Amino acid sequence: MHFIDTHFHLDLWDDPKSIIEEIEKNKIYTIAVTNTPSVFFHTYNLTEKSKYIRPALGFHPELVYQRKSELPLFFENLKKTKYIGEIGLDYGKQSNEDKKEQKRVFEKIIDACSNHNDKVLTIHSRGSYKDVIDIIGNDFSNKVILHWYSGSLKELERAVEYGFYFSVNLPMTISLSGQKVIKSIPQQRILTESDGPFTKFNNNICSPLSINVVIKNLSNIYLGDYSFYKQLVYDNFRKLLL
Numbered sequence: 286m287h288f289i290d291t292h293f294h295l296d297l298w299d300d301p302k303s304i305i306e307e308i309e310k311n312k313i314y315t316i317a318v319t320n321t322p323s324v325f326f327h328t329y330n331l332t333e334k335s336k337y338i339r340p341a342l343g344f345h346p347e348l349v350y351q352r353k354s355e356l357p358l359f360f361e362n363l364k365k366t367k368y369i370g371e372i373g374l375d376y377g378k379q380s381n382e383d384k385k386e387q388k389r390v391f392e393k394i395i396d397a398c399s400n401h402n403d404k405v406l407t408i409h410s411r412g413s414y415k416d417v418i419d420i421i422g423n424d425f426s427n428k429v430i431l432h433w434y435s436g437s438l439k440e441l442e443r444a445v446e447y448g449f450y451f452s453v454n455l456p457m458t459i460s461l462s463g464q465k466v467i468k469s470i471p472q473q474r475i476l477t478e479s480d481g482p483f484t485k486f487n488n489n490i491c492s493p494l495s496i497n498v499v500i501k502n503l504s505n506i507y508l509g510d511y512s513f514y515k516q517l518v519y520d521n522f523r524k525l526l527l
């Protein structure tokens with residue numbers, strides 16, 4: 286039984302080669318997300334010989350507006366990987382023009398993925414979960430993982446109905462709002478992520494190597510057994526890949 290990390294920014298890690306070695310040694314299945322299509326190849330090359338890490342083609346919503354010229358490169362690379370992310374929408378401090386552009390690009394990406402049925406998408410939805418769920422819709426042909434979901438429980442229910450999965454990270458298992466979300470996710474839809482290097486634990490930056498702490502916290506939230514939840518997340522991931 287292995288640990289699962291469905292959202293890790295390998296290319297933003299200080300020393301990618303050494304963390305790759307650790308991931309391989311510890312046999313942690315890891316999706317290495319990227320933030321723009323132009324850096325995808327870097328991660329693709331880094332992980333080419335890896336047994337446990339898969340490169341994902343991404344276009345982070347906070348970079349879409351500045352880098353919109355890279356969109357054709359996204360579509361060119363779509364056939365090169367089963368994994369897509371980080372993509373999505375971010376309705377933070379951005380201007381309306383920015384949000385409009387994000388939406389246009391996200392709709393195009395979802396549309397392009399609709400021509401496939403074997404993709405696994407890891408999706409950012411800060412402040413935008415309703416639009417994200419609307420755009421993907423109820424009859425999408427690929428697997429969807431909502432990463433670090435922080436939206437309403439009502440919309441969470443809709444995402445569950447649509448068949449989406451949820452990847453949970455360390456800060457979510459610690460915050461009260463995160464715990465509320467976790468308790469509302471059906472257990473057969475839960476996955477784990479580190480979102481390293483953007484997350485921290487006891488002042489250490491999270492990586493796939495800290496997924497064991499996420500599992501420990503999850504089992505405390507669910508008042509269950511550590512190895513049961515380690516197995517459950519592994520089984521959920523296997524099911525997602527079918």
Ligand SMILES: [Zn+2]
Nearest residue numbers: 292294371480
């Ligand atoms: Zn991320």
